[in-house]
Protein backbone atom coordinates (compact mmCIF):
# COMPACT_ATOMS: atom_id res chain seq x y z
CA UNK A 54 0.00 0.00 0.00
CA UNK A 55 1.16 3.56 -0.59
CA UNK A 56 1.31 6.17 2.16
CA UNK A 57 -1.87 7.80 0.85
CA UNK A 58 -3.76 4.49 0.75
CA UNK A 59 -2.75 3.71 4.34
CA UNK A 60 -3.81 7.16 5.56
CA UNK A 61 -7.17 6.87 3.76
CA UNK A 62 -7.83 3.45 5.31
CA UNK A 63 -6.79 4.81 8.69
CA UNK A 64 -9.49 7.50 8.37
CA UNK A 65 -12.09 5.00 7.14
CA UNK A 66 -11.44 2.12 9.51
CA UNK A 67 -9.67 3.32 12.70
CA UNK A 68 -11.36 5.12 15.61
CA UNK A 69 -10.50 8.81 15.20
CA UNK A 70 -9.58 9.08 18.92
CA UNK A 71 -6.35 7.14 18.19
CA UNK A 72 -3.74 9.88 18.13
CA UNK A 73 -0.86 10.26 15.68
CA UNK A 74 2.05 12.66 15.87
CA UNK A 75 2.71 15.32 13.19
CA UNK A 76 0.39 17.33 10.97
CA UNK A 77 1.43 14.97 8.16
CA UNK A 78 1.42 11.57 9.92
CA UNK A 79 4.54 9.47 9.56
CA UNK A 80 3.72 5.99 8.29
CA UNK A 81 6.23 3.60 9.82
CA UNK A 82 7.48 0.77 7.64
CA UNK A 83 10.48 -0.98 9.20
CA UNK A 84 13.15 -0.49 11.85
CA UNK A 85 16.51 -1.83 12.92
CA UNK A 86 18.61 -0.95 15.96
CA UNK A 87 18.49 2.80 16.52
CA UNK A 88 16.75 3.61 13.23
CA UNK A 89 13.25 3.56 11.80
CA UNK A 90 12.27 3.95 8.13
CA UNK A 91 9.01 5.42 6.88
CA UNK A 92 6.95 3.96 4.04
CA UNK A 93 8.70 6.25 1.57
CA UNK A 94 12.11 4.91 2.56
CA UNK A 95 13.30 7.86 4.68
CA UNK A 96 15.55 6.87 7.60
CA UNK A 97 15.21 8.43 11.07
CA UNK A 98 17.32 8.21 14.21
CA UNK A 99 14.72 7.08 16.75
CA UNK A 100 14.86 9.00 20.03
CA UNK A 101 11.35 8.07 21.15
CA UNK A 102 11.47 4.27 20.73
CA UNK A 103 7.74 3.75 20.20
CA UNK A 104 6.97 5.59 23.47
CA UNK A 105 9.83 4.31 25.68
CA UNK A 106 9.20 0.77 24.52
CA UNK A 107 12.04 -0.24 22.23
CA UNK A 108 14.54 -0.27 25.10
CA UNK A 109 17.21 -2.48 23.58
CA UNK A 110 16.83 -1.24 19.99
CA UNK A 111 14.47 -2.23 17.20
CA UNK A 112 14.33 -5.91 16.27
CA UNK A 113 17.19 -6.84 18.61
CA UNK A 114 18.56 -10.14 17.19
CA UNK A 115 18.45 -11.98 20.52
CA UNK A 116 14.84 -11.00 21.26
CA UNK A 117 13.76 -11.73 17.70
CA UNK A 118 15.38 -15.18 17.60
CA UNK A 119 13.79 -16.19 20.93
CA UNK A 120 10.39 -15.07 19.65
CA UNK A 121 10.84 -17.05 16.41
CA UNK A 122 11.87 -20.20 18.27
CA UNK A 123 8.93 -19.93 20.68
CA UNK A 124 6.38 -19.30 17.91
CA UNK A 125 7.49 -22.56 16.30
CA UNK A 126 7.34 -24.47 19.60
CA UNK A 127 4.23 -23.27 21.47
CA UNK A 128 2.50 -20.03 20.64
CA UNK A 129 -0.32 -20.16 23.14
CA UNK A 130 -1.70 -22.31 25.90
CA UNK A 131 -3.58 -19.78 28.13
CA UNK A 132 -2.95 -19.80 31.87
CA UNK A 133 -5.00 -22.99 32.35
CA UNK A 134 -1.78 -24.78 31.33
CA UNK A 135 1.26 -23.12 32.94
CA UNK A 136 4.42 -22.94 30.85
CA UNK A 137 8.12 -22.82 31.58
CA UNK A 138 8.29 -19.49 29.72
CA UNK A 139 5.80 -17.87 32.09
CA UNK A 140 7.26 -19.12 35.40
CA UNK A 141 10.85 -18.45 34.31
CA UNK A 142 9.94 -14.83 33.55
CA UNK A 143 8.14 -14.44 36.88
CA UNK A 144 11.20 -15.82 38.72
CA UNK A 145 13.49 -13.40 36.87
CA UNK A 146 11.19 -10.46 37.70
CA UNK A 147 11.28 -11.42 41.38
CA UNK A 148 15.08 -11.27 41.18
CA UNK A 149 15.29 -7.78 39.63
CA UNK A 150 12.45 -6.02 41.47
CA UNK A 151 13.21 -4.08 44.67
CA UNK A 152 12.25 -5.08 48.19
CA UNK A 153 9.96 -8.01 48.82
CA UNK A 154 8.12 -7.97 45.51
CA UNK A 155 7.92 -11.55 44.34
CA UNK A 156 4.73 -12.56 42.52
CA UNK A 157 3.54 -11.62 39.03
CA UNK A 158 0.17 -11.28 37.38
CA UNK A 159 0.71 -11.00 33.62
CA UNK A 160 -1.40 -8.77 31.41
CA UNK A 161 -1.21 -7.45 27.85
CA UNK A 162 -0.82 -3.76 28.63
CA UNK A 163 0.00 -1.14 31.21
CA UNK A 164 -3.66 -0.21 31.51
CA UNK A 165 -4.58 -3.72 32.63
CA UNK A 166 -1.58 -3.86 34.96
CA UNK A 167 -2.81 -0.71 36.73
CA UNK A 168 -6.40 -2.01 36.84
CA UNK A 169 -5.21 -5.19 38.52
CA UNK A 170 -2.96 -3.29 40.92
CA UNK A 171 -5.83 -1.15 42.19
CA UNK A 172 -8.16 -4.13 42.37
CA UNK A 173 -5.73 -6.21 44.43
CA UNK A 174 -4.87 -3.22 46.64
CA UNK A 175 -8.57 -2.82 47.43
CA UNK A 176 -8.80 -6.53 48.26
CA UNK A 177 -5.62 -6.57 50.34
CA UNK A 178 -6.51 -3.52 52.45
CA UNK A 179 -10.30 -3.69 52.54
CA UNK A 180 -10.27 0.03 51.66
CA UNK A 181 -11.61 1.60 48.50
CA UNK A 182 -10.17 5.08 48.01
CA UNK A 183 -7.13 5.61 45.82
CA UNK A 184 -4.78 8.60 45.84
CA UNK A 185 -3.05 9.63 42.67
CA UNK A 186 -1.17 12.71 41.47
CA UNK A 187 -2.25 15.51 39.19
CA UNK A 188 -0.71 15.29 35.68
CA UNK A 189 -0.67 11.47 35.97
CA UNK A 190 -1.34 9.16 33.04
CA UNK A 191 -2.50 5.67 33.87
CA UNK A 192 -4.06 4.14 30.75
CA UNK A 193 -7.14 3.98 28.53
CA UNK A 194 -9.71 2.00 30.54
CA UNK A 195 -12.40 3.69 32.60
CA UNK A 196 -10.53 3.23 35.88
CA UNK A 197 -7.17 4.17 34.39
CA UNK A 198 -8.69 7.30 32.85
CA UNK A 199 -9.98 8.18 36.29
CA UNK A 200 -6.49 7.89 37.77
CA UNK A 201 -5.20 9.98 34.87
CA UNK A 202 -5.22 13.67 35.74
CA UNK A 203 -4.96 15.65 32.53
CA UNK A 204 -8.24 16.90 31.11
CA UNK A 205 -7.46 16.02 27.48
CA UNK A 206 -7.09 12.32 28.36
CA UNK A 207 -10.14 12.24 30.65
CA UNK A 208 -12.69 13.97 28.41
CA UNK A 209 -14.09 10.90 26.74
CA UNK A 210 -14.13 8.78 29.89
CA UNK A 211 -16.91 8.09 32.32
CA UNK A 212 -14.91 8.86 35.42
CA UNK A 213 -15.01 6.41 38.37
CA UNK A 214 -15.56 7.48 41.96
CA UNK A 215 -13.00 6.76 44.67
CA UNK A 216 -9.98 8.40 43.04
CA UNK A 217 -8.48 11.64 44.40
CA UNK A 218 -5.54 13.64 43.11
CA UNK A 219 -2.96 15.41 45.24
CA UNK A 220 -0.80 18.35 44.14
CA UNK A 221 2.02 17.46 41.85
CA UNK A 222 5.70 17.69 42.84
CA UNK A 223 6.26 19.80 39.72
CA UNK A 224 9.18 21.98 40.75
CA UNK A 225 9.36 24.00 37.51
CA UNK A 226 5.74 25.09 38.06
CA UNK A 227 5.39 24.56 41.79
CA UNK A 228 1.66 24.40 42.63
CA UNK A 229 2.48 26.11 45.96
CA UNK A 230 4.67 28.75 44.25
CA UNK A 231 7.64 27.72 46.39
CA UNK A 232 11.22 26.94 45.45
CA UNK A 233 13.14 23.74 46.14
CA UNK A 234 14.87 23.03 48.52
CA UNK A 235 13.66 25.93 50.67
CA UNK A 236 10.09 24.63 50.22
CA UNK A 237 10.84 21.63 52.46
CA UNK A 238 8.97 19.55 49.85
CA UNK A 239 5.70 20.97 51.23
CA UNK A 240 3.77 19.46 48.29
CA UNK A 241 4.11 16.02 49.92
CA UNK A 242 1.89 17.23 52.77
CA UNK A 243 -0.95 17.72 50.30
CA UNK A 244 -1.24 13.94 50.04
CA UNK A 245 -2.26 13.85 53.70
CA UNK A 246 -4.59 16.80 53.31
CA UNK A 247 -6.24 15.17 50.27
CA UNK A 248 -6.69 11.90 52.18
CA UNK A 249 -8.30 13.76 55.06
CA UNK A 250 -10.60 15.87 52.90
CA UNK A 251 -11.47 13.82 49.81
CA UNK A 252 -11.47 10.19 50.97
CA UNK A 253 -13.17 8.18 53.71
CA UNK A 254 -10.00 8.60 55.76
CA UNK A 255 -8.45 5.26 54.88
CA UNK A 256 -6.96 4.44 51.49
CA UNK A 257 -6.36 1.30 49.45
CA UNK A 258 -3.39 2.75 47.64
CA UNK A 259 -1.33 5.62 46.41
CA UNK A 260 -0.41 5.18 42.75
CA UNK A 261 2.24 7.27 41.00
CA UNK A 262 4.78 7.19 38.22
CA UNK A 263 8.28 7.86 39.65
CA UNK A 264 8.74 10.21 36.69
CA UNK A 265 5.46 11.18 35.06
CA UNK A 266 5.59 10.08 31.44
CA UNK A 267 2.74 11.54 29.39
CA UNK A 268 2.58 14.32 32.00
CA UNK A 269 5.89 15.61 30.64
CA UNK A 270 8.72 13.77 32.44
CA UNK A 271 7.98 15.60 35.70
CA UNK A 272 10.64 14.43 38.14
CA UNK A 273 9.92 14.80 41.88
CA UNK A 274 12.62 16.00 44.29
CA UNK A 275 14.62 13.25 45.98
CA UNK A 276 12.78 13.46 49.33
CA UNK A 277 9.28 13.33 47.87
CA UNK A 278 8.30 9.66 47.72
CA UNK A 279 9.78 8.83 51.14
CA UNK A 280 7.61 11.54 52.71
CA UNK A 281 4.55 10.30 50.84
CA UNK A 282 5.30 6.68 51.79
CA UNK A 283 5.08 7.54 55.49
CA UNK A 284 1.76 9.33 54.95
CA UNK A 285 0.10 6.59 52.95
CA UNK A 286 1.16 3.92 55.45
CA UNK A 287 -0.44 6.00 58.22
CA UNK A 288 -3.76 5.77 56.36
CA UNK A 289 -3.49 2.06 55.60
CA UNK A 290 -2.60 2.29 51.92
CA UNK A 291 -0.30 0.35 49.62
CA UNK A 292 2.32 2.06 47.48
CA UNK A 293 1.88 1.31 43.77
CA UNK A 294 4.76 2.38 41.57
CA UNK A 295 3.63 2.68 37.96
CA UNK A 296 6.82 1.77 36.14
CA UNK A 297 5.28 1.49 32.69
CA UNK A 298 7.68 4.19 31.42
CA UNK A 299 10.42 4.17 34.07
CA UNK A 300 10.94 0.40 34.38
CA UNK A 301 13.62 -1.85 32.91
CA UNK A 302 16.72 0.35 33.27
CA UNK A 303 15.29 3.46 31.57
CA UNK A 304 16.38 5.79 34.39
CA UNK A 305 19.88 4.28 34.69
CA UNK A 306 21.74 2.38 37.42
CA UNK A 307 18.51 0.83 38.78
CA UNK A 308 16.02 -1.57 37.19
CA UNK A 309 13.03 0.47 38.36
CA UNK A 310 12.62 4.23 38.68
CA UNK A 311 11.31 4.24 42.23
CA UNK A 312 14.61 2.80 43.48
CA UNK A 313 16.18 6.25 42.99
CA UNK A 314 13.83 7.53 45.73
CA UNK A 315 14.76 4.64 48.06
CA UNK A 316 11.19 3.54 48.57
CA UNK A 317 10.11 -0.12 48.54
CA UNK A 318 6.73 -0.26 46.81
CA UNK A 319 4.13 -2.93 47.63
CA UNK A 320 3.15 -3.20 43.97
CA UNK A 321 4.92 -2.38 40.73
CA UNK A 322 3.14 -2.17 37.40
CA UNK A 323 5.01 -2.44 34.14
CA UNK A 324 4.56 -2.87 30.39
CA UNK A 325 6.13 -1.08 27.38
CA UNK A 326 9.89 -1.81 27.44
CA UNK A 327 9.42 -5.05 29.37
CA UNK A 328 9.40 -7.07 26.13
CA UNK A 329 10.96 -4.47 23.81
CA UNK A 330 7.79 -4.10 21.74
CA UNK A 331 5.75 -7.28 22.18
CA UNK A 332 2.41 -6.56 23.88
CA UNK A 333 2.90 -7.32 27.56
CA UNK A 334 2.23 -5.97 31.02
CA UNK A 335 2.54 -7.15 34.61
CA UNK A 336 1.33 -6.39 38.11
CA UNK A 337 4.12 -7.38 40.51
CA UNK A 338 3.42 -7.60 44.23
CA UNK A 339 4.67 -8.80 47.58
CA UNK A 340 3.48 -12.31 48.49
CA UNK A 341 0.93 -11.05 51.05
CA UNK A 342 -0.63 -8.65 48.57
CA UNK A 343 -0.74 -11.23 45.76
CA UNK A 344 -2.10 -13.90 48.10
CA UNK A 345 -4.92 -11.61 49.29
CA UNK A 346 -6.63 -11.73 45.89
CA UNK A 347 -10.15 -13.02 46.42
CA UNK A 348 -11.95 -15.08 43.81
CA UNK A 349 -10.69 -16.50 40.56
CA UNK A 350 -9.20 -14.60 37.67
CA UNK A 351 -7.97 -15.32 34.20
CA UNK A 352 -6.28 -13.40 31.41
CA UNK A 353 -6.28 -15.48 28.23
CA UNK A 354 -3.09 -13.97 26.85
CA UNK A 355 -1.48 -12.99 30.18
CA UNK A 356 1.89 -14.74 30.45
CA UNK A 357 1.65 -15.86 26.83
CA UNK A 358 4.79 -17.93 26.09
CA UNK A 359 5.86 -15.82 23.10
CA UNK A 360 5.73 -12.52 24.97
CA UNK A 361 7.19 -14.18 28.07
CA UNK A 362 10.31 -15.30 26.19
CA UNK A 363 10.53 -11.87 24.54
CA UNK A 364 10.49 -10.25 27.99
CA UNK A 365 13.07 -12.64 29.41
CA UNK A 366 15.34 -12.13 26.40
CA UNK A 367 14.97 -8.34 26.81
CA UNK A 368 16.02 -8.56 30.47
CA UNK A 369 18.99 -10.74 29.49
CA UNK A 370 20.07 -8.20 26.87
CA UNK A 371 19.90 -5.44 29.50
CA UNK A 372 22.20 -7.57 31.68
CA UNK A 373 24.58 -8.75 28.95
CA UNK A 374 24.98 -5.31 27.37
CA UNK A 375 25.38 -3.74 30.84
CA UNK A 376 22.65 -1.23 30.09
CA UNK A 377 22.08 -0.15 33.72
CA UNK A 378 25.56 1.39 33.56
CA UNK A 379 25.30 2.52 29.96
CA UNK A 380 22.08 4.42 30.59
CA UNK A 381 23.62 6.16 33.57
CA UNK A 382 26.80 7.14 31.71
CA UNK A 383 25.26 8.09 28.36
CA UNK A 384 22.29 9.68 30.14
CA UNK A 385 24.63 12.00 32.03
CA UNK A 386 26.40 12.94 28.79
CA UNK A 387 23.03 13.55 27.09
CA UNK A 388 21.88 15.74 29.97
CA UNK A 389 24.99 17.94 29.70
CA UNK A 390 24.41 18.38 25.97
CA UNK A 391 20.74 19.26 26.56
CA UNK A 392 21.66 21.81 29.21
CA UNK A 393 24.09 23.37 26.70
CA UNK A 394 21.20 23.59 24.21
CA UNK A 395 19.06 25.23 26.91
CA UNK A 396 21.77 27.87 27.46
CA UNK A 397 21.64 28.64 23.74
CA UNK A 398 17.86 28.69 23.17
CA UNK A 399 15.47 30.49 25.59
CA UNK A 400 12.65 28.34 24.16
CA UNK A 401 13.92 25.54 26.44
CA UNK A 402 12.60 26.50 29.87
CA UNK A 403 13.46 23.33 31.76
CA UNK A 404 15.54 20.19 31.29
CA UNK A 405 14.59 17.27 33.52
CA UNK A 406 14.52 13.52 33.90
CA UNK A 407 16.90 10.70 34.74
CA UNK A 408 19.08 8.44 32.62
CA UNK A 409 17.79 8.14 29.07
CA UNK A 410 14.43 9.64 29.97
CA UNK A 411 15.03 13.36 29.43
CA UNK A 412 12.44 16.07 28.86
CA UNK A 413 12.61 19.63 27.56
CA UNK A 414 9.79 21.94 28.59
CA UNK A 415 9.34 24.55 25.87
CA UNK A 416 8.15 28.03 26.84
CA UNK A 417 7.53 31.27 24.95
CA UNK A 418 9.53 33.21 27.52
CA UNK A 419 11.68 31.73 30.30
CA UNK A 420 10.49 34.46 32.69
CA UNK A 421 6.73 34.06 32.23
CA UNK A 422 7.05 30.29 31.53
CA UNK A 423 4.10 30.55 29.15
CA UNK A 424 3.82 27.10 27.51
CA UNK A 425 4.83 26.90 23.83
CA UNK A 426 2.73 24.11 22.24
CA UNK A 427 2.89 25.50 18.67
CA UNK A 428 6.66 25.78 18.85
CA UNK A 429 6.75 22.25 20.23
CA UNK A 430 4.97 21.00 17.11
CA UNK A 431 7.27 23.05 14.90
CA UNK A 432 10.27 21.60 16.67
CA UNK A 433 8.90 18.06 16.22
CA UNK A 434 8.35 18.75 12.49
CA UNK A 435 11.82 20.28 12.02
CA UNK A 436 13.49 17.38 13.81
CA UNK A 437 11.59 14.95 11.62
CA UNK A 438 12.71 16.81 8.49
CA UNK A 439 16.25 16.58 9.88
CA UNK A 440 15.96 12.82 10.32
CA UNK A 441 15.25 12.60 14.07
CA UNK A 442 12.18 11.19 15.83
CA UNK A 443 11.32 12.62 19.26
CA UNK A 444 8.19 12.55 21.42
CA UNK A 445 6.09 15.12 23.19
CA UNK A 446 3.70 15.32 26.13
CA UNK A 447 2.66 17.44 29.08
CA UNK A 448 -0.63 19.00 30.10
CA UNK A 449 -0.04 21.86 27.63
CA UNK A 450 1.59 19.66 24.97
CA UNK A 451 4.81 21.60 25.34
CA UNK A 452 7.27 19.02 26.66
CA UNK A 453 9.67 17.22 24.34
CA UNK A 454 10.19 13.64 25.46
CA UNK A 455 13.52 12.00 24.65
CA UNK A 456 13.85 8.27 25.22
CA UNK A 457 16.24 6.60 22.78
CA UNK A 458 17.08 2.89 22.85
CA UNK A 459 19.23 2.29 25.93
CA UNK A 460 22.17 0.79 24.01
CA UNK A 461 23.08 4.03 22.25
CA UNK A 462 26.49 5.60 22.84
CA UNK A 463 27.86 9.14 22.90
CA UNK A 464 28.00 9.16 19.07
CA UNK A 465 24.22 8.78 18.75
CA UNK A 466 23.71 11.49 21.39
CA UNK A 467 25.98 13.86 19.43
CA UNK A 468 24.10 13.04 16.25
CA UNK A 469 20.67 13.66 17.85
CA UNK A 470 21.72 16.87 19.60
CA UNK A 471 23.19 18.24 16.35
CA UNK A 472 19.87 17.57 14.62
CA UNK A 473 17.98 19.28 17.46
CA UNK A 474 20.38 22.24 17.38
CA UNK A 475 19.93 22.56 13.59
CA UNK A 476 16.14 22.38 13.99
CA UNK A 477 16.10 25.06 16.69
CA UNK A 478 18.34 27.38 14.70
CA UNK A 479 16.09 26.92 11.63
CA UNK A 480 13.09 27.83 13.80
CA UNK A 481 14.71 31.01 15.11
CA UNK A 482 16.02 32.02 11.65
Ligand code: PMP
Pocket residue numbers: 104161162163164165167190191192193262266267295296297298324325334
Ligand atom coordinates in the same frame (compact mmCIF):
# COMPACT_ATOMS: atom_id res chain seq x y z
N1 PMP B 1 0.99 3.93 32.81
C1 PMP B 1 1.85 4.78 32.24
C2 PMP B 1 2.81 5.53 33.11
C3 PMP B 1 1.87 4.92 30.86
O1 PMP B 1 2.73 5.77 30.30
C4 PMP B 1 0.97 4.17 30.07
C5 PMP B 1 0.96 4.28 28.56
N2 PMP B 1 1.43 5.43 28.00
C6 PMP B 1 0.08 3.31 30.72
C7 PMP B 1 0.13 3.21 32.08
C8 PMP B 1 -0.87 2.49 29.93
O2 PMP B 1 -0.18 1.50 29.23
P1 PMP B 1 -0.81 0.85 27.91
O3 PMP B 1 -0.86 1.90 26.87
O4 PMP B 1 0.14 -0.28 27.61
O5 PMP B 1 -2.15 0.34 28.26
